[in-house]
Amino acid sequence: MSTSMLEARQAEPQQQSAMGAQQRGPPYMSTKASLGGFPTVKVDIPITAVFLFLFILGAASHMYILQVNQKRKHKFLISGMLFGFCMSRIVTMILRIAWTTRVTNIRLAIAANIFVYAGVVLLFVANVIFAQRIVRSCHPNTGWHPLFHWAFVGIYSLIVVTLVMLIISVIQSFYTLNANTKRIDRDILLYGQTFYAVVSFLPFPLVLGGLILPRTTRREKFGHGRFTSKVLYLMFASFLLCLGAAFRAGTNYAGGERPINHPAGYQSKACFYIFNFAVEIVVVLLYVIIRVDKRFYVPDHSKKPGDYSRGPDFYTRRAQGLNAKPSGEAQLSDRINQEEEVFDDMNPDDLAKRDEERGIAAGIGSDKDIPLETLPTSAPAPASSEAPAPAAGHAESKSNDAVP
Numbered sequence: 001m002s003t004s005m006l007e008a009r010q011a012e013p014q015q016q017s018a019m020g021a022q023q024r025g026p027p028y029m030s031t032k033a034s035l036g037g038f039p040t041v042k043v044d045i046p047i048t049a050v051f052l053f054l055f056i057l058g059a060a061s062h063m064y065i066l067q068v069n070q071k072r073k074h075k076f077l078i079s080g081m082l083f084g085f086c087m088s089r090i091v092t093m094i095l096r097i098a099w100t101t102r103v104t105n106i107r108l109a110i111a112a113n114i115f116v117y118a119g120v121v122l123l124f125v126a127n128v129i130f131a132q133r134i135v136r137s138c139h140p141n142t143g144w145h146p147l148f149h150w151a152f153v154g155i156y157s158l159i160v161v162t163l164v165m166l167i168i169s170v171i172q173s174f175y176t177l178n179a180n181t182k183r184i185d186r187d188i189l190l191y192g193q194t195f196y197a198v199v200s201f202l203p204f205p206l207v208l209g210g211l212i213l214p215r216t217t218r219r220e221k222f223g224h225g226r227f228t229s230k231v232l233y234l235m236f237a238s239f240l241l242c243l244g245a246a247f248r249a250g251t252n253y254a255g256g257e258r259p260i261n262h263p264a265g266y267q268s269k270a271c272f273y274i275f276n277f278a279v280e281i282v283v284v285l286l287y288v289i290i291r292v293d294k295r296f297y298v299p300d301h302s303k304k305p306g307d308y309s310r311g312p313d314f315y316t317r318r319a320q321g322l323n324a325k326p327s328g329e330a331q332l333s334d335r336i337n338q339e340e341e342v343f344d345d346m347n348p349d350d351l352a353k354r355d356e357e358r359g360i361a362a363g364i365g366s367d368k369d370i371p372l373e374t375l376p377t378s379a380p381a382p383a384s385s386e387a388p389a390p391a392a393g394h395a396e397s398k399s400n401d402a403v404p
Contacts, residue, residue, distance in 0.1 A: 027106045027174040033263035035251050036272030039100040043269060048100075051277045052093035058284040059086035065293050075300050076293040078126050085122035086284060089277070091115055110174050116276065117166050117192075121159060123241055123283060124199045128155065130234050130296050131203035133308075137220045137227070138210035140305030159199060166192040186256060193249035200245040203238040207231055220308040224294040233290055240279040247275040 066079040092115040099108045132152060136143030169188040176182065211231070221227065255264040298308055
């Protein structure tokens with residue numbers, strides 16, 4: 001007997017109770033099989049409790065990073081976005097546990113399903129932003145072009161509009177028995193999940209295009225760490241999220257019309273938790289471990305080519321009438337090799353510039369603006385109104401010549 005059939009039999013008491021409750025609707029419980037099916041106390045509550053703890057850990061970690069960075073004037077709002085995603089998943093876990101204990105409460109089921117669909121959008125947006133920064137680093141003129149900018153504005157707008165459509169269609173599907181209305185709601189659901197699968201895949205063509213297309217300018221470095229590491233981490237996270245989004249969309253295409261008592265094997269609880277919450281928590285904790293707030297950080301007020309390489313406080317110091325790069329005592333970060341230096345990920349010009357800046361910071365390069373050939377080799381003699389006295393040997397030879 002397949003796992004999905006066994007889970008369906010275990011959930012039959014809950015399903016029968018829910019079916020009896022729907023006669024008093026609206027709202028009406030769905031009669032179609034869905035990914036994960038009805039939750040059960042013995043299976044779903046322990047698993048959901050584990051994910052609840054993990055998302056609490058992720059939320060605390062990203063909020064701590066956000067608070068520390070704000071105290072250091074290190075603005076990285078994506079940490080707040082990741083914290084918001086973790087909080088939405090915490091609410092999802094709480095709602096699913098509550099629904100498990102009150103399976104006949106259809107309104108609770110609606111809320112739980114809405115949060116399952118809605119939360120992951122924030123991770124998609126974060127990855128698209130990271131991919132956009134890599135493109136702007138490789139191709140500054142193209143990445144900062146107005147057409148490129150408005151294309152991303154359009155994508156973000158479609159994400160919001162699609163999310164609203166999904167929420168409305170999910171709610172409406174529970175409040176109608178009209179077959180045509182349910183067909184429309186299902187079409188909207190398929191569109192939304194397909195669109196989100198495409199959005200989760202966007203970092204791949206963006207990053208690969210930025211790496212493959214020939215560059216007309218030097219690549220602008222941003223954040224800490226090697227550029228190759230940034231690409232690999234982003235590709236791994238995008239692969240996990242795209243895998244989950246594509247699986248959810250494919251499941252609805254293939255098994256969305258199956259009866260609730262005969263779900264397919266790919267609609268089991270294992271698939272539900274793996275392709276929804278497992279891949280998400282891996283990405284959340286990965287971004288804590290690799291410190292995306294440092295690796296993908298760009299200076300504030302970046303708005304044109306060259307801003308990524310100007311330094312984090314360029315505009316702030318310029319507004320204060322100070323030098324773009326402060327001088328003074330060398331800090332610890334100026335005395336140790338960074339990751340891109342250890343792995344030889346810097347070109348000779350950048351290395352020479354780095355060495356010059358470190359020398360100035362340490363107080364070595366105080367004569368920076370004076371050309372070397374114009375520096376005197378010895379101290380000049382003091383000026384005097386009297387004629388200089390002749391050398392001793394010269395005076396003696398003159399006296400000898402005067403003797404007859």
